[in-house]
Amino acid sequence: MPNNVAASAAEEPIIRIVDLHKSFGETDVLKGISLDIKRGEVVVVLGPSGSGKSTMLRCLNRLEEPTAGQIIFEGEDITQPKTNINKVRERMGMVFQQFNLFPHLDALHNVMLAQQKVLGRSKDEAAKVARVQLERVGLGDRTDYFPGELSGGQQQRVAIARALAMDPHVMLFDEATSALDPELVRGVLDVMRELAQGGMTMVVVTHEMGFARDVADRVVFMEGGVVVEQGTPEQVFEHPKSERTRAFIGEVGGKE
């Protein structure tokens, strides 16, 4: 999908990943990933379990510390020790497979907390933003519900609202629908789709082939800690260059 606004930003990628390595003890999970993500681009990362795609995503906001390599976010190398990672994370929203809502707070306060504590917004302002964001994900009538009272799909949408309330420049989705019952997946995907259409820069790790096909500007296929292939959904799904990509798509069911 076209995003003219971002294209004008001097073609400067919002995130530039340079030769990223990550190992857990002896195990090398990422073996040199290089990837540019342009402003406004929706990048969907596919790959079999253990391919390192989630780890790569978690390195982007340093929930995992990269072993080597650089991540340049909006012109700043955030792998430098002097980087204030909290400041970086304000601009990088993340949505988790397990939602990770704060169970002791209702939906509204889940969305308000970081606005108040991190951005220093007043209570009223935070509440206003929270209501707008909850409305946006279709939960305007669930503001006083606690996570335990919400379905998985609703919880995940609250989690998306929570991240959006921080006005992030990038949204990272880490298998956001994998823990959901099948009938609840669509609601979450719809929210993500709307977000993409609104011009949000998104890096999405998922198994949802349909979403990748419809929404992605670019599909990245990872396996064994390296990027095997990338391109537009048409290229990757219809004309995969790599045998492994073809095998994976055939297995998971590239056909919708």
Next chain:
Amino acid sequence: MRTTRRRITAAFIAFALCLSGIFGASALAPSQASAMDIVRCTGRPNSDDDKTTIMGATQSRITFEASVAKDEGVSELTLHIPDGTTFGTDDLQVTLLTGDDLMTRTEVAYDVAADGQDLAITFDEPIMQEGHLNVIVYDVFFPQAGGDMQVEATYKLASGAEETVEDIPAISVTGISATEALSQWLSEQSWVQAWNSNRFLRLFFDPTILVTSFPVVLNGFFMSIAVVAVAFPLAIPLGLALALMRLSKRAVIRGIATTYVNLVRGTPLFLQIYIAFFGLPLAGIDIPNFPLGVVVMCMNSGAYMCEIYRAGILSINKGQNEAARSLGMTRAQTMIYVILPQMFRIVIPNLTSEFIVLYKDTSLLAAVGVMELVMYARTIVASTGSITPYIVAAVFYLIITLPLSKVTRHLEERVRGGRKRKRAGSRSDDAAKEVAHA
């Protein structure tokens, strides 16, 4: 206080007697009325708690002592025991104390006749010697209500003249409480006597001691509660600080907290109490019993709470931490606003258990003289030889621990049950709504 005053009075009278002996013998020609002057009239203290108190409805004795002048020939002494006071007449002790130091004791032969509250002592020989006539009346029971007991005394001289002993001090008797009276009453009941004839029942469940120890041990109950009421809230932040230190990234901080916790948890509380109560005074640090007891209990409990908190924090899904950090919250903010509120919900049952343990452990303070439950019970046990006060103490522990245990169980079930409250039907409704939304 009272005894001191009495002693001063006695000394004064003795002094006055000396004076009259020197000057008054012939010159002042004392009237017959001064032939017998009161020296003292006292009851025997009979309280276990206080060595000067004379209690009503409890066995005591009256000591009456008056000076007699030489050659007066006192032939009869009548003591009027105050109304409501009972006394025995079989075991009277009548002694004449003579000599310069009044140390020579002479038994006096007499006949005794009791008429109502009057106790008439007729001497076989009129008393001609100078000295103090000392009469002890045994088996005295003052009225339960207490009050000032005025003994009156009259005497007859050989000449037939009848005189009154003036200015006899009243005996101040402390009334006994309702429970003590109840105990007295119980002890006279036949069923109680039958009950107590069983050695086991008497030893452990003596009704008379049960009722008297209750109010006394109650004092200890309040003390124990007071110790816990101060120590427990103070231990909460201490334990929290220790837990956060143990989770610190810095090895030194972690090491300090770990060492402290291991030392405290690895040694008996009893020993810690001993070290604090006997060690600190030797080191020149004098802290009163109550605050010191509180401090020791608090420091001990803090270590246990540390582990409760630590386990609570570690039990929280690390996704919570990641979610908060991914939103840009600092470690401290994450801890304060996300982790700790959840942790407290999780650890409340364990904290309640810790409260129960702490409350029970206050009993160890008895060993160092803090007047808590067991200590009060022990004083009564020591004076009565019955174990019953310990049973009363046990009851005082149970009225706190049993309900709290129940509360703990309830809380545990709630924590395990998760936080799915109200709006029970929401899940299915929402599933339908999701589909509609999609």
